[in-house]
Amino acid sequence: MSALPLLDRHLDHAVPASRAQRTWTPSDGPLPSIYLSHGAPPLLEDGTWMRQLFDWAHGMPKPAAILIVSAHWESAPLSVSGTAAGTPLVYDFGGFAPHFYRLQYATPDASALARRVAGLMPDSEPVHEHRHRGLDHGAWVPLMVMYPLGDVPVLQLSLPTHDPDRLLDLGRRLRPLREEGVLVVGSGFMTHGLPFLTREHWTGGGTPPAWSADFDAWAAEALExxxxxxxxxxxxxxxxxxxxxxxxxxYTPLFVTLGAADRPDAPTKAVIDGYFMGLAKRSIQTA
Structure with a gap:
């Protein structure tokens, strides 16, 4: 028996559906930009959450490529991950069962996307490639659920600042990619107060803490x-x-997502809401 039976069950359905998924063409128009709450490896033990993410991905044409900014790569100057096909993953978490460190998500060469991203940046902000840095868990955990075939080139972009205005500007520079079938993704978690969760939350029970529910409601209203x-x-x-x-x-990858939208100040669509271990998994889609 697999150590991740819910993931296996998800893949039994998701893999054949992904093979049949229509690939983006220019006639589809720009893809949206999205912000998703990525959880951590235990997302792969949550059948409902995996289904929500997959249904979201399957409601769009399959992207030509994916550019993702994850909470787990804070680095300036602006950098991209290794572009070679099958660059090894980053297992940037601790204390989990050994089987999580054996998971693989090999994706195709992303060098064309890396060149395109570099070309969108000003001469004063060259983009550095970390050739041996693979996708971290803020990227590969949700993407292996959403696009389980690993047949879409994926490039990770570092989070170079937490200043909302600068991240909105970064998103604006990336906006043309959406017209080329690139899915621009900000990956974080709408609330992330891990030190303040109780034992009951860590074991999957209890109502969300007030600080999580209140922040989530505030963000939902502002996004709407x-x-x-x-x-x-x-x-x-x-x-x-x-x-x-x-x-x-x-939280701050949200501003890359909003900046990449046609109108950052347009109301956004909440695709996923609810809580995981008391943390808000609100995820949104822009136009």
Whole structure:
């Protein structure tokens, strides 16, 4: 018996469906930009969450490529992951069962996308390639659920700052990629107050902490209004702070997603909501 029976069950359905998924063509128009809450390896033990992510991916044409900014690669100057096919994954987590460290997600060569990303940046901000850095778990965990065949080139872009205005500007530079069938992804977690979870939350029970529910409701309302200015003032205005985000790297990829939208201040569509171990897994799609 597999150590991850729910993942196996998911793949039994998702793999044949992915083979039949229609690939993006220019007649489809630009793909959206998305922000997803990626969880951690235990996402692969949550059948409902995996189904939600896969259904989301399957509701769009299969991208020509994926560019993903993850909470788990904070690095300046701006950098991209290794572009070679099958670059080894980064197992950037600790304390989990051994089988999580044996998971593989080999994707095709992404060098064309890396060149395109570099070409969108100003001369004053060259993009460095970390040739041996693979995808971290903020990228490969959700993507192996959404695109289980591993047949889409994936490039990871570092998170070079937490300043909302600078990240919105970065997203704007990436906006043309959507017209080329590239799915632009910000990967984080709408609340991430791990130090403040109780034992009951860690074991999968209990109601969400007030700081998580309050922050999530605040963010949901601002996103529905397209109120980017309010979202950018999260550190001083959002309820639940600083418990919801004692460090902010799981929230700030949202601004890359919003910046890549046709209109960053347009209302967004919540595709996934609810909670995992008390943390808000709200995930959104822009136009």
């Amino acid at each position: 209004r397209g109120d980017v200015d309010t979202l950018a003032r999260f550190a001083t205005e959002a309820p639940g702070m600083p418990f919801a985000h004692p460090t902010v790297e799981h």
